[in-house]
Amino acid sequence: MSKQLNVALIGNPNTGKTSVFNALTGLNQKVGNYPGITVDKKQGICKLSRGVKAHILDLPGTYSLNASSLDENVVIELLLNKNDKDYPDVAIIVSDVENLKRNLLLFTQIKDLKIPTILVINMSDLMTRKGITLDIELLEAKFHTKIALISTRKNSGITELKQLIESYKTISTEPCLDTTTIDTDYFQSLEKAFPNQDIYKLWLVITQDANFGKITRQELDVSKFKTKSNQELKRLQQKEAIKRYQFINAILKEGQIIDRSKATGLRSKLDRLLIHKVWGYMIFFIILLTIFQAIYDWATIPMDLIDTTFAGLAEWIKNTFPGGGKVTDLVAEGIVSGIGGIVIFIPQIAFLFFFISILEESGYMSRVVFLMDRVMRRFGLSGKSLVPLISGTACAIPAVMATRNIENWKERLITILVVPFTTCSARLPVYLIIIALVIPEGYIIGLSYQALTLMALYLLGFGMAIFSAYILDRILKTKHKTFFVVEMPNYKLPLLKNVIITVIEKTKTFVFEAGKIILAISIILWVLASYGPGDKFNNAESYVQTYETQSAHERSDQIAAYKLEHSYIGIIGKTIEPMIKPLGYDWKVGIGLVASFAAREVFVGTLATIYSVGSASEGENIDTIKTKMQNETYADGTKVFTLASGISLLLFYAFAMQCMSTLAIVKRETKSWKWPILQLIGMTAIAYICALIAFQFLK
């Protein structure tokens, strides 16, 4: 059996920790979950010599062992629990050569836990350019550690790092700071109360924000030992930070020389432009436009390809196995189309994460937060929420995934909850046909009524998103206080390898986690639409009357319409008719609403089937459906589609949560069914009320 050793990768955000992880593990990595929370668990395997494998855990980026978010709490929970299966044999602290002093604060904390610790100094290729000289031997001796100077950009130092990992047993576990010197009296009495415990660990447990950790708090019952008020504890923590910096500064004074005259002005030059009061916003606007163009327009090329490929595949299966009966139908129309419905999202997800990871890697995203914070915070959103909100206009699925970059959980949750209000591209076909149907052609100051209506719908979606964020910000309570401290990292050229790995990883997450739910629901929807109880469905041919003038096409369209009417989905449509009647819809629209759950644009296709124009060619299809819908009347001769019912339907589509794929991804991102269900009920209720008021008012 080959021996495996556990390695934990720890470091401040923006130090290139993920690059080190990628360099060590390549594509041998997977993303899982920590049980019960929404933090991604990234782990990978790194092969060392002689068949030894290192299991590398990439812990969330943190500035210190004092957790201020769920992500950071993961780090401390693991490091305080020796029984955890991931408890590291050796810790690697990734630091950035330009921020060594601050990175070392975390290093000294980890050292004090008496875990063998390797210090990685990343971006060492920049040392000469930045005028930094390090005395590695001295630093190794004074910090009781081994140092690996690496550059993930130049791919240097990785082999040396692997050798250090392998010889981890030779690394000293001597702590950096004697905890008791922070406050001698207090720590002596603490030692007396818990004689068998490590004093620094005790101190950490006592000072952690009670809202996060389960940790060993109960086990130790430190609550009995609360001899200090919160304010006093905070003072001691400040004193601890000062002591740590004194220790670090004393060593760096000898071991590090910085020639400040060499510092390049790249940061200040770029900052002057990128966060300028006018240019900054304009550049951000152009970047948003580019992202929008990519996922709204460029992505349609591969999407169309995927669409035709899967349609062709389904057709091929039906033709190749004609004897298969229901099994062939299930595979071709249920499963293959269902998988096609998942794969179709990949281009948009890939495009969006391509851009987002470039924005994050380059350091630009922090500037966006800086620019947008004042506006967005009023609505309980983060500056980073703007990218998901704009992307939502193409599709809510990649947009919800993009919220992962928002550190604050409340802001992330609000963004996830309101993103589906923005007008996604699947609503567009529905809008277009209904607008064409009920909004008169005509112009006001050179602008067509129909175009104005469409624009109003886009604004309405965005406005609703912002408005509900404002409301949610006041309703949702978080247990812990939020604060705003954003590091403004150095500008860096993004590493292509990191960008590609992010794109692959996000796509995989979507396909394998949200995909399962989407496939299951689409098969259910397919079954509901393709089967029905009783003779009317199963023997539709004998119920549909034949006319002499009828072509074969027309007849099969009519049978298809009759079958849909008597399928399970048709029955559902008829059952909900009393509920949707006050909104101005009949049961045929009801079927369309239910079928829309697969994807909103299905509404148009479903109506085509039900008005028996299914087999008409694409172009004439829309016109035919339009004419059919226009002539559609109730038994008493009044029209079904009027201005009132049309506006009501537009509003319903603008606000209702009708997309199972969005629900699936929200479930994946919030790790619970609570939020998607709340979203489904809340949004649909808003939609229902708005549509009801509109119809009753305009009728």
Next chain:
Amino acid sequence: MRLTIANLKKGEKGIITDSSSEDIPLKLLEMGCLPGNEVHLLQLAPFSDPMYLNVNDSFLAIRKETASLIVIQKIDE
């Protein structure tokens, strides 16, 4: 008059004299907002909020309300 980071103008510097207010996040202290360290106000967003500063070799953005809790002494250059 009590001077805080929030009173600094763009490009001005100060030395932190007190950062013990309970409402200052610990994270900020650990990033180096500690007495004795120099603060350099680099840029301001519209309406002077948030503020972009350099302290202890760290580049940070904080909101004005937090900045107004960190007491400083101005350095005249």
